[in-house]
Amino acid sequence: MAESRSALVVDDERDIRELLVMTLGRMGLRCDTASSLADARNQLQRNRYDLCLTDMRLPDGSGIDLIAEISQKHPETPVAMITAFGNVEAAVEALKAGAFDFVAKPVDLAVLRDLVRHALEIDHSRRGSPDVVASRLHGQSPAMASLRQTIAKVARSQAPVYIAGESGVGKELTARTIHAEGGRAAGPFIPVNCGAIPTELMESEFFGHKKGSFTGAHADKPGLFQAADGGTLFLDEVAELPLAMQVKLLRAIQEKSIRAVGANAEAIVDVRILSATHKDLGALVAEGRFRQDLYYRINVIELRVPPLRERREDLPGLSRMILERLAGDQGRTVPHLGEDALAALQDYPFPGNVRELENILERALAMAEGDTLDAADLQLPRLPPPAAASPPAGGDPRTLDPRDTSTSALPSYIEEIERAAIQHALQENRYNKTRTAAALGITFRALRYKLKKLGID
Ligand SMILES: Nc1ncnc2c1ncn2[C@@H]1O[C@H](COP(=O)(O)OP(=O)(O)OP(=O)(O)O)[C@@H](O)[C@H]1O
Ligand SMILES: [Mg+2]
Incomplete structure (x- = not known):
């Protein structure tokens, strides 16, 4: 028999408590309720819960404090906050405090059910442990270890994550790992290159369209949001979104619903947003080229994937792993990386990061004769010293854009x-x-x- 799951519902309004308990009860959860912070603390001391839903404003304090306490003392319990409609600040604050998601009042029961489903799918025993993450994202350096830990943590949340880093560092791999280790792993992961969609098709690509809504719309077509329903939408090169589209995207993210081109009603979508760019998004906001409100919304949690030259300890292991994969694909014995080759790699600045390392090794493998790759096989390009060696005036260590x-x-x-x-x-x-x-x-x-x-x- 399946173990029964339980939830704690914290709200000072009786009607809302009853509605939530009824909805969760129908989903097979046993519920306890609390009407104040003190009450909730009490229940949390005595019981373990698979989920906690809390209101923002409680008679003796803020739901945010409860969220912070739960993520400290009961990290195995995902907690979501009920916020006033349109209160983006509160939602963002809750996510930053460690809430895994939020739901706006008046509570839409379909949205609530999606939220509960994802909370229960987070398998805390296996998923999201740094060990599991390590099987995808390689690297022994402290920088990578700390990135893996953060990924393990954010994978459990539904909060938007913004992934910053130079070209080829592993931003997409990071996004895929967050998806695969979280409660949405069974759902789709949909990557979108925002720079590759023509502006005039963008709205229909993202939100879909109805037959006949414009010339060429011969049939209903679902958009990327519908395709990612129940899963993750990865907005790659998010800096490339035109301003008009940024407004529409913001609405979709805030309201968790979209309207297809030519449709007369909004439809609820259940999508987690991850985004990335190699550009300095903060600087683009300052220049007025990226909307501050959207930036604020997608950048609730920011992860920086460090460039390869800041974690040179990773080079030997990473190279071996890549060579094993390449040689395996070609059915060859795995070549050994000579000492001079390793030394050459250690000196190389890698403006193209891990992707460039992959390309270098692939080419070397194709050229090499014996079972040892030496420095000459690598054919490393001669580059002037990287700009990182001379930070821009003002001492702001901006991310180097290769x-x-x-x-x-x-x-x-x-x-x-x-x-x-x-x-x-x-x-x-x-x-x-x-x-x-x-x-x-x-x-x-x-x-x-x-x-x-x-x-x-
Ligand atoms: N830590 C890592 N361990 C193993 N493979 C990695 C790691 N980091 C990156 N890679 C590999 O390097 C390549 C580039 O990674 P990815 O596409 O995620 O980078 P990116 O930051 O999205 O690049 P771009 O800015 O060009 O879009 C991929 O083949 C990926 O599998
Ligand atoms: Mg990428």
């Missing part, structure tokens, strides 16, 4: 030009790859390879 030409990171710069040319050609040819390849004067295979390499969807 795509910025001023850092002379030539390979990344070329990648950027390629990316822009390909994206432009894709748009011109309405995403038909055969025609795009022809327009660019390359083969279909070469285009497919480049799309994959540049991470263009």
Whole structure:
């Protein structure tokens, strides 16, 4: 027989308590209730709960304090806060204090049921332990160990996470790991490259459209939000979103509902938002190129994935792991990395980070004759010293952007030009790859390879 699950419902209004208890009861949860902070503390001392729902304003204090206490003393109990409608500040504050999610008043029961389902799916014994995370994100450095710990923690939450880091550091891998280790693992993970969607199609791509809503809309089409329902939407290169789209996205995130183009009603969607960019989003906000309110909303938790040159201890292990994978794919014996090769890697600045390391090793593997790779096989490009060595005036250690030409990171710069040319050609040819390849004067295979390499969807 399945063990019965239990919840603690904290609200000073009796009607709301009853509504919540009834809804949770129908989902098979046994409920205790509390009408004040003191009451809730009391219950928490005596019982263990699989879920706690708390109101924000309680007669003897704030629900935020309760959230902070529970995440300290009972980290195994996910807690969600009920907030006043439209009170984004409170919702963000709750998530920062350790709430795994929030629900706005008046409580929409469909939204509440999704929330409960995700809370119960978090398997605290196995998921989200730094060990499990390590099987995906490799690296022995203290920086990576601490990143893995943070990932294990944020995986349990439903809070939006913003992942910052240079090109190729592992931002998408981080996002996938957060998804895979959390309560939404059974749902879809939908990555979107925000820079690759033509502006005029954006609203319909994100929210879907109804048949006949514009010329070319021959049938109803679900959008990315519907595709990610029950799972995670990963907004990659989020800095590329046009301002008009930022407004619509903000609404969708705040209200947990969307309206398809041409639809006359909103529909509830249950999506966790993760986002990333290699750009300095804070600086874009200061320049007025990214909306402050959206930034505030998607950046509730910020993770920074450190560049490879800040964790050189990871190089030997990471290289071995990559070589094992590459050699395994090709059915070859795993080559050994010579001492001079390792030393050369240790000196190289890696503007393209782990992806660049993968490319270097792949090329070396193709060229190498024996079972040892030496420094010459690596063919490391000669780069001027990285800009990180001379921080910009003012001492602000801004993230180095290897795509910025001023850092002379030539390979990344070329990648950027390629990316822009390909994206432009894709748009011109309405995403038909055969025609795009022809327009660019390359083969279909070469285009497919480049799309994959540049991470263009
Ligand atoms: N810590 C790691 N352990 C193992 N593989 C890694 C690690 N970090 C990155 N990788 C690998 O490096 C490659 C680049 O990672 P990913 O695509 O996540 O980077 P990114 O930050 O999203 O890059 P970009 O800014 O170019 O989009 C992937 O093949 C990924 O699997
Ligand atoms: Mg990426």
